[in-house]
Amino acid sequence: MPLPKTARAASRPVRSAPLQAASLRQTRRAHATETAEDYVEAIADLTLAMGEARVVDLARRLGVTHVTVNHTLARLQREGYLSALPYRAIFLTPHGQRLAKICQQRHEVVVAFLQALGVPPKIAERDAEGIEHHVSPRTLAAFARHLAQ
Amino acid sequence: MPLPKTARAASRPVRSAPLQAASLRQTRRAHATETAEDYVEAIADLTLAMGEARVVDLARRLGVTHVTVNHTLARLQREGYLSALPYRAIFLTPHGQRLAKICQQRHEVVVAFLQALGVPPKIAERDAEGIEHHVSPRTLAAFARHLAQ
DNA sequence: TCTAAAATGTAGCTAAGGCTACATTATGTA
DNA sequence: TACATAATGTAGCCTTAGCTACATTTTAGA
Ligand SMILES: [Mn+2]
Ligand SMILES: [Mn+2]
Ligand SMILES: [Mn+2]
Ligand SMILES: [Mn+2]
Numbered sequence: 001m002p003l004p005k006t007a008r009a010a011s012r013p014v015r016s017a018p019l020q021a022a023s024l025r026q027t028r029r030a031h032a033t034e035t036a037e038d039y040v041e042a043i044a045d046l047t048l049a050m051g052e053a054r055v056v057d058l059a060r061r062l063g064v065t066h067v068t069v070n071h072t073l074a075r076l077q078r079e080g081y082l083s084a085l086p087y088r089a090i091f092l093t094p095h096g097q098r099l100a101k102i103c104q105q106r107h108e109v110v111v112a113f114l115q116a117l118g119v120p121p122k123i124a125e126r127d128a129e130g131i132e133h134h135v136s137p138r139t140l141a142a143f144a145r146h147l148a149q
Numbered sequence: 150m151p152l153p154k155t156a157r158a159a160s161r162p163v164r165s166a167p168l169q170a171a172s173l174r175q176t177r178r179a180h181a182t183e184t185a186e187d188y189v190e191a192i193a194d195l196t197l198a199m200g201e202a203r204v205v206d207l208a209r210r211l212g213v214t215h216v217t218v219n220h221t222l223a224r225l226q227r228e229g230y231l232s233a234l235p236y237r238a239i240f241l242t243p244h245g246q247r248l249a250k251i252c253q254q255r256h257e258v259v260v261a262f263l264q265a266l267g268v269p270p271k272i273a274e275r276d277a278e279g280i281e282h283h284v285s286p287r288t289l290a291a292f293a294r295h296l297a298q
Numbered sequence: 299t300c301t302a303a304a305a306t307g308t309a310g311c312t313a314a315g316g317c318t319a320c321a322t323t324a325t326g327t328a
Numbered sequence: 329t330a331c332a333t334a335a336t337g338t339a340g341c342c343t344t345a346g347c348t349a350c351a352t353t354t355t356a357g358a
Contacts, residue, residue, distance in 0.1 A: 014198055015274060021212030023278035024187065028316090030279055031180065035345080038173065049163055055306060063170030068346055070307065075344080087306055087353060117291040125164060129172035130179055130283030139276050142266040177346090184315075204336060217316060219337065224314080236323060236336060 027134065034133045035072060037103045038062065040081055043092055044100035052089035106140055107132050113143040176283065183282045184221060186252045187211065189230055192241055193249035201238035255289055256281050262292040 015023075042061050046053035055073070059066040073090060076082050081096035092100060110132045114124035135143070164172075191210050195202035204222070208215040222239060225231050230245035241249060259281045263273035284292070 014194060017206075017210045019271065019274060020191075020210050020278070023275045025212045026275050027279035032344085042169075045163060056304085057166075061166045061169050063174045064345085065347065066306070067308085067348080071345070114288060114291070117288075117295060119288050119291050122168065123285055123287050125168055126172045126175050127283050127285050127288045129169070130176035131280050134276055134279030134283070136272055136276050138272050139263060139266075139268050142263070142268050146266060181314085205334085213315085214317065215336070216318085216338085220315070 030133045036076055036079070036081055037099065037133060038129075039072060039076055040092055040096045040100040041103040041107065043082065043090055044097070044104060047092075053091075054089055058090070103132070106135060109140060109143050109147070110135060113147055116147055179282045185225055185228070185230055186248065186282060187278075188221060188225055189241055189245045189249040190252040190256065192231065192239055193246070193253060196241075202240075203238055207239070252281070255284065258289060258292050258296070259284060262296055265296055 039058070039062070042058055043053040046057050046061070050057065055066050055069050058073075059069045062069065073082065073084055076096075077084055080093055081099065082090055082092050084090045107128060110128040111124050114128060114131075115121060119127070188207070188211070191207055192202040195206050195210070199206065204215050204218050207222075208218045211218065222231065222233055225245075226233055229242055230248065231239055231241050233239045256277060259277040260273050263277060263280075264270060268276070
């Protein structure tokens with residue numbers, strides 16, 4: 001026997017449907033750019049550490065096969081984040097470099113923040129790899145504020 | 150002229166390849182269960198607030214079409230989270246209820262934590278909707294600790 | 299310089315999770 | 329009770345992102 005549609009016997013804060021829908025849309029949007037963010041960040045890291053970024057190195061760092069890397073690189077090249085020629089190293093475009101820098105900085109702040117809260121380093125690194133993509137500028141600023149104290 | 154493969158001119162902490170790969174694998178695992186988590190949480194919320202959970206209500210709250218809801222419900226039913234009959238309301242199995250409770254609690258902690266840091270409520274809600282799925286038990290405990298002070 | 303091994307690329311598959319367009323079933327009200 | 333409308337379901341499409349198996353190209357060392 002269902003309650004009337006207007007019943008609201010909530011014992012805890014019930015998110016409004018529009019707010020929750022908007023939040024979930026934002027989460028899906030974040031997931032859509034997440035791969036690009038992790039790839040350009042990894043390419044920037046590898047370029048700095050090894051002089052160039054190669055497909056095998058990316059595959060190793062990203063925990064996927066080289067086939068997946070190839071496939072994704074094709075899309076990211078299409079979308080203007082990087083340039084690549086067959087059997088050659090991968091280079092970020094200025095657009096890709098800008099994104100990489102932002103992601104590197106955000107990544108560092110999130111990891112440092114979690115560690116400052118008492119989360120062990122490896123767990124902080126693990127969680128940060130996912131959390132970072134859902135941290136808005138306002139929240140990132142809050143993390144940085146907390147770190148500055 | 151690429152540097153030798155052993156070069157390591159890093160000016161900032163370089164994550165080891167194995168740790169980064171493990172972190173990204175964990176992130177992908179989290180994304181695989183994320184939909185289930187958001188659905189069971191929404192179904193529990195709706196059941197409490199309206200007496201039952203219907204496809205239209207879920208679609209509205211989740212910000213997707215009813216077709217997507219149907220499609221996903223079929224999978225979640227296959228995986229034992231819920232039961233549903235054509236043209237009837239959706240019910241969580243005990244398994245689904247257990248997951249829903251965990252997710253509801255975690256969601257609340259994450260939102261409260263972000264707000265305690267000074268993030269405005271709506272932004273906290275938005276970010277939490279994505280962040281929650283990447284918060285490990287250790288990190289959740291750290292959030293709760295911080296809230297208790 | 300040759301050639302085996304490493305790196306890279308391609309073909310073709312799967313699953314999740316979106317969508318529009320259309321079909322069917324329930325339901326509330328005249 | 330009839331029937332218009334709301335709710336639900338189905339068909340069929342797309343993109344992302346994974347994979348294995350196999351083909352091709354580079355490259356390093358004998
Ligand atoms: Mn990441
Ligand atoms: Mn995520
Ligand atoms: Mn969520
Ligand atoms: Mn949630």
